[in-house]
Amino acid sequence: FSKGQLGIKFKPFSKFPPCYKDMSFWISDSFTENNLCEIVRAVAGDLAEEVQLIDNFTNKKGMTSHCYRIAYRSMERSLTDEEINQLQVKIDINLRIASY
Helix, strand or coil: CCCCCCCCCCCCCCCCCCEEEEEEEEECCCCCHHHHHHHHHHHHHHHEEEEEEEEEEECCCCCEEEEEEEEECCCCCCCCHHHHHHHHHHHHHHHHHHCC
């Protein structure tokens, strides 16, 4: 933006809609959100647009569960639920391997 150019309108990065998927899991003391984001990026690459914590729950035994909403979006095409569900399964498997 430059001085005197207030009429410039924001242009979206992609004209294709996002595909949102929620993922919840129990966490350990070693879990960090950064580790989750690394796994999401490693599995989904540039299709992962945003990872956002939407719920944090601790039960009576002191176990904590987090729910994250992951926004997927392509710059070239609309994404299908089927392909994103496959990515979600891979992310879940990688989380279990990392045992957070």
